Amino acid sequence: xxxxxxxxxxxxxxxxxxxxxxxxxxxxxxxxxxxxxxxxxxxxxxxxxxxxxxxxxxxxxxxxxxxxxxxxxxxxxxxxxxxxxxxxxxxxxxxxxxxxxxxxxxxxxxxxxx
Numbered sequence: 001x002x003x004x005x006x007x008x009x010x011x012x013x014x015x016x017x018x019x020x021x022x023x024x025x026x027x028x029x030x031x032x033x034x035x036x037x038x039x040x041x042x043x044x045x046x047x048x049x050x051x052x053x054x055x056x057x058x059x060x061x062x063x064x065x066x067x068x069x070x071x072x073x074x075x076x077x078x079x080x081x082x083x084x085x086x087x088x089x090x091x092x093x094x095x096x097x098x099x100x101x102x103x104x105x106x107x108x109x110x111x112x113x114x
Contacts, residue, residue: 008054013076019046019058021096022089022109027060027073028081039081042071045089045109047096061099063107068100088112 019025026043044062047070051057056075061068073080089109099107 011076012054016075017080017083019049019075019083019085020088021046021049021094022091022112024086024089024109025060026084026086027071028083029073030079030081043086044069044071045096045099047099049094063103088114 017025023046024044025046026041028039028041030037031040042060042062044060046058047061048059049056050059054076057072058075059070059072061070063069088111090112091109096109099109
């Protein structure tokens with residue numbers, strides 16, 4: 001078991017992004033198109049974090065053209081270039097799945113003032 005933890009810790013990113021539930025983030029994702037690659041930005045609210053260690057993921061939700069889009073990003077993936085924090089949210093839940101049912105201003109999250 002210790003050998004697995006050693007392998008896991010060696011393959012983790014040194015500067016893994018720190019995202020919290022309710023934060024609005026910009027995720028820079030590397031997309032390969034043929035032999036070229038480019039970076040696409042996906043901006044939205046973090047509604048969930050799952051697992052831990054090398055398997056840790058976070059779910060980002062945004063509404064584009066009236067349609068809700070959710071993407072799950074692995075924290076330690078080489079596809080995720082960087083994660084920018086736009087604003088911190090003040091929430092009292094670990095999972096914000098209730099935002100799926102809300103539209104407009106009802107889906108807003110209060111900003112945390114530091």
